[in-house]
Each structure stands twice: as C-alpha cells, then as structure tokens.
Amino acid sequence: MTRRDIPLGFRADGTELRIPPVGSNLLIAGTSGSGKSSLAHGLLERLSDCGYQVCIIDPEGDYASVDQVIVFGNPQRGPSIEEVLTALDSPTAQVAVNLVGLPLKDRPAFFSDLLPRIQERQAQIGRPHRILIDEAHHLMPKQWEPASELTGRMTGMIFVTVHPEEVSSGVLRSVDAAVAMGEDPARTLGAYAERVGLSLPAGSWTLDQGEAVVWPVRTGGMPEQFGIAPSRGERRRHLRKYAEGELPQDRSFYFRGPREELNLRAQNLMLFCQLADGIDDATWLYHLQRHDYSNWIEGSIKDSDLAGIVRDVESLPSLSARESRLRIAQAIEARYTLPASGAQS
Template identity: 25%
Template sequence: MRVTSHNTGLGGMRGRQTPQLVTVQPRPTLGTVVVVNAARLVGRLLRWLCHHPLVTGPMLAVVVLLRLLGTTGVAHVLLAGTVGLAAGLVVWRDRWPASFRRVLASRWRALVVYRRLWQPAMVTCGLATTVGEREYLPEIRRVVSETCRDRLLVELLSGQAPEDFEARTSQLAHTFEATECRVVADRPGRIWLEFTHADPLVEVVPALAPAEPPDLTALPVGTREDGTPWTLRLLGTHLLIAGATGSGKGSVLWSLIRALGPALRDRSVQVWAVDPKGGMELTPGAGLFAWFAYAGPAAMVELLEDAVAFMRHRSERLRQAGLRLHQPTPEDPLVVVLVDELASLTAYVGDRELKKRADAALQLLLSQGRAAGVLVVAALQDPGKDVLPYRDLFPTRVALRLLEDTQIDMVLGRSARARGAACDRIPPSLPGVGYVVIEGIREPVRVRAAHIDDNDLARMVDEFAPPAVATDQPPLQLVKGDA
C-alpha cells in the first residue's frame, strides 16, 4: 500500500489533515485475462449468430439431426436437402427473377464481389482518406443486382462529390470486372455506382404501337437501358439528332413519325419534310407528309421560307386572340419541319445566297416557332460549330454513335462525356443506340430507338396517311396564300 497526504488551507489557516489510505488494485493474472477475452469473443459470436439467422438455422439443424439420426442419417438428409435447395433456387430464379435478384443475388454479389474488394479499390483509386492512423472509406449502403448491371448505393466521405468518382469510373470498372461504370447522383452525400456486366440494349427493339390519341409530350420511340419506354417530347420544343453514318438516325426519325401516326391521320399534325439526299431516305414515307421537298437546294430553302411565313401568320393570329401557345387541332395543326441532313443546307450548299437564306429561315424557326406550333426536327452527322453554329437553339438533343469524344459535349452539353455518355464507344453493330438528357436527371440516359423496316413503313403509310385534301392546289400554294 501507498500512503499519501496533503495539506489544505481554508481562510488563510493551515490545519493538519488525517492521512488517507489509497488501495492499489492487484494486477490481473494471465488466467483472468484469458477468461475475460474468451468470454468477450463468445459474446460477440453469439451476437453475430443472432443477427445472421441464415447461418445459425442450418447449424442448429445439423446439430439436432446428428443427435437424432447419427452420422449416416445426417449425410442422407444433407444430400436430399442440397438437391431440394438447388431445385428450389432454380424454380425461384425462373418464376420470380426480380425477387431472386433482390433477395439472394444482390446479397451474394455484395459479399463476394464488392465488399471483398472495396477497401483496396478505394485506396488505389485515391478515394480513401487517412487521418492520423485511421483510414476512412466511402461506405456501401446497399447493393441491387439487376439482369445486366449491379447498382451500389455509396455514402460519400465529407468533402467528396460525385465528380471524384466520375474521374475514376474506368479504374472502378476494371477492378470489379465490369464493362462500364457510371455515377448517378442520388441525393446530397450519396451516389449510385452502376456497374454494367452485359449490354441490355443489344437486342433490336421492334416497331412500337402508337398511342391513340398520341401524347405530344411523351411520344414512345424506343426503350431505355433500365427497360422502361423511351419517350420524346415534341410539343413546345425542337429536336436535334446527331450521329455518324450508320448510327441509326433514321430509326429515331421514323419511330417519331410512327408515334405521330394517329395525329397525322386526323390532320392535327402535319410533317413538312426536307430530304437533301435526293429523296432516298424519306421517299418510302412520302404519303405521310403534307409537303415533301427533295429536288435541289432551292426547293428545300423555299419550304423553309414558307414555314417562316406560315409561322409569322399564325403568331399574329394567336396574338390577336390573346393566346401565348398554340394548341394543335385538325383545323389548326401542329407543323413539324423535318430535315434529314441539316448540314447539307447549312454548310455544304455551293450557292452562298441559298446558304444564307437557309440559315436565316432556320434561325427564325428555331427562335420563334415553338410557341406558334412550328417545330423543327433535324438530323446531322457533324455537330461542330462550323457546321451548325446555332445548335444551342435545339432544347432537345439525341446523341447516337459519334466519332470523337469532343462531339459528345457539343450535342448533350458540358461534362456529358464525363457523366457517362460514351457515344464514341458505341459499336457500329448497334444502330439506334445513343444517349439523351432527361429533364430532372443529371446524368445522360442510354437508349435505343425502335427499328422500322420497309414493311413497317408500308403499313404506316397505309394506316396513317392523311386523307386527300379536296383541292387541286399543292400544300405549298395553300400555305403561301394563307400567309
């Protein structure tokens, strides 16, 4: 024992204090340390078993069977149980694939693939942080396994942003043996990492049945990567489709026209088509158009200028009626100016005067036509500023396969390539596959347009061609006279 004493003063007076005895605790023996730690380990094991009934249940069942049936009986039971379990899993996977992936496949891949490699992946990619001697990692909150991809809900560290992971998508994809990794913001502080293992858009999308009447704010033209329908808004917007040769621009155009079919038939929508390829692309559907110009740049520019005149006439009429937005009706239809290869009018026309007239007409339509119900749907191969200097006047844009990564941001906006719009990596064997920016979604969405073959086009013309107008004048003369 150790004796300690001290004096205290009170009111300037000193007094002698009674010595206090301090008891020194004896050091624990080795046996005590072993017993205490063993008890702690057993407690932790019991808590773990209580929290994991899928492990505890089979273990208890084996112990009970050993007591009741012996070693031979347990072997027979285990064999029968294994066969039954395998058969049950096969039936579960085939009959209820969604719940199978959600309950079993997700947990299995979370344990075997992602949590096992998570710490070294975060460290080597520079996404982990060390403070003092302690290492901090972004935390996996949830794993969702789908048919062709796995989605990881990740909680970010303080100071991290989705852009930190977007700069490491290539390394993460290779680490977890995925063909692609994309970052999707969930809410502040959380992101989804989407690891694609197989392409869900490799199958051709058949021609889609149009709705009657069609919803001009959501026209079905294909399917999205997650299996939901891909719809395009047409009312109140202009649409630009950019893609290299053979990328499937025709699939998007014809799918859009097919979705408009019932409206074309009842004349609440009209298509004025321009085909600079001499009519080769759009001629099969000529019966669907109110006006079709293909015989030379002069006729095409004349169509655009008459569309401007029609737009101005309708705008004045709406102004006098006190209306700010045109509503399509059979008596006053929505006009869609469809241009197959826009660069043929804006960059490749040899006649400088015709080029200036085409540019002037297009800029007027793009800047003033939405409210008046005169919309432009255009396709082109090269989205560069020297080819289409006013591409920003198209609010809605679709990017199919492109030859250069710099073209992606030209079409979809800044940082679209970094956020997953890998248009330059789309193989030529997948025409109609591309990326679009959906309102309210930060990341570009991967889509595929439906394939429209010649038989589908023939049926579309038979089913949706508008009835003949009771006049001997062509639509162009009617438009000029009305304007």
C-alpha cells in the first residue's frame, strides 16, 4: 500500500514524489551546502507528523532543530547508550544522538556499539521506523564491517554523506534509492554506482538550489529530477528572509508614484508596510490599480497565496486608500508575523 508513503518532493508536473515510510533504505549524497540537511530535516518532520519514530545519529550536532526531537549529548557531554534506548521505549519519542561531546576517535566505536542495540529493538518491535546516519562516510567508512549479522541486514535506514565513494560498499549495496544534490549530481550518482558495481543510466542534470535527482535503484527505475519538499525550519528561515532580510535591488519593490517623483525602495515586507503607511494616497492607489503589489509578491516573494489575497484587494475599486492599505498589511502580517504596522492611519 502506498497511501502512507512520505513526500520527498515534487516532480516538474507538480505531482508528489514519495517514498515508503518504513523498510527501504535511502542514500542522500551531495556537496556541502547543497541542501542535504534541508531534505533530511523535512523528511524526518513528515515521518514524525505521521506517527513514525525516528532515531538520528548526529556526529556534528546538526539535527537539534528538528521539531519534537529529544537530543542526547551536547558539546560538554557525550550520550550514553542506555539513555538512548530508554527514550526509544516511548513510541512517540523522536531521538537524536549528538556525538559532538565524544572525542573524534571514540565516535566510531560508540556508533558500532549503539547501532546493533537499536537494530535489535527494531527487529523485535518494529521501532524506530527510521534510523538516520549523518556523515555516513565517517561512521561507516570503506573498511567498516557490520558488528553482527543483524547489523548487516539494515532496514529503514537513511544515510547522509558528502562522499558516497568513501562509504562501506556493504552499506551502499543495501540502498533502495539514491538521491544526489549539488553542482554535479551525475558525478555523485556515478561514484555511488561505481562502488556497488552498477551502471548509471545516461543523463545530465543541472540543479537549482532546492532541487535533487533520485535514482530508484532497487526497482530499476530511471533517475528523475525533482524539487525537494523543505522542512518547517527552512520555511521559517524563508519567512524571516522575506519579512526582515534584504532582497536584491532587482527583486525589491519601488514606490515611484504616477509621475515617478519618488524612488522609495522596500527590500523586505516589513519595510514595504512601513513605506506604504507613509506615502501619499495618490502614490498608493497608483500602484494598487496597476496590480503592482500582487505582481511583486508573486514574482519576487514567490508567495502565490498572498499574491492572490492582495490581488483581490486590488480588484475592489470601492475600497479607500486607507482600507486597502489596512487589508494588505493585515494579510502580510498574518502570514509573516510582522510587528503591527501603523497602516491604519
């Protein structure tokens, strides 16, 4: 049954790309800064939202911001295996094992002791449903060997790495689907394929930020480009950027007025509301009647829902300048939690 599958992202035609919530193993690989963490965070959040338990092995403390996760270990103190296992007793607990407090040389040994204990529990009661291992090339390098027969039968795993070619071939052979991100996804998938003796289907992909290529290896499918479904944390960062950050000049809004006597730049939504409150009615109505506000929000803020609300306001000629200002400011504030503006004046 596929109705419980978890969204991974969206194809070019807008349809969802999904993966099974349990069982299959996923590799997420790509260059630094390519969006691996955003993809992994979003996937973990959606698993948790659907009632699945996750356990994250986090060598660098990158997953503390995942919603609802309980973190064991911090920079001053390493985690203990018993506290992790005790937390996993609760079916609603989402657990991150932060290894930053352990000396670098001790992390592989701790991981080799911890993983079989988690997998033993997984085999007995089916939880945790997913185990994510970040920096897999460090914890499961080329020479890595399973500590037990159970460890060799990995299931429900998510491996995240910058260097798939440095990961144990036994680990890579367990992968059901491989995701590549960054500047050269063909090279990343090729490195994975070479390690496991597969032939990568011919293809060339140029990815923008927030895009990836997935290769469904186990089913023999073709690699497919898609847009990743971002995490809530990523969406919150975008909200802050548009609310309070600084858009480039070519994406800012400019209040110019009917005779272009003004040149007031709004590089974010907060400044837009402040400037809107201070300009004269003629300037405000000039841009309103031209649908400049909704076009800017659609094209530069990339928020089609808010643009639709603003477009409706622009399409009501009976509204006064004061009332249209107020409605648009309230719509922006409701979506971006801005401080209350003085748009009621």
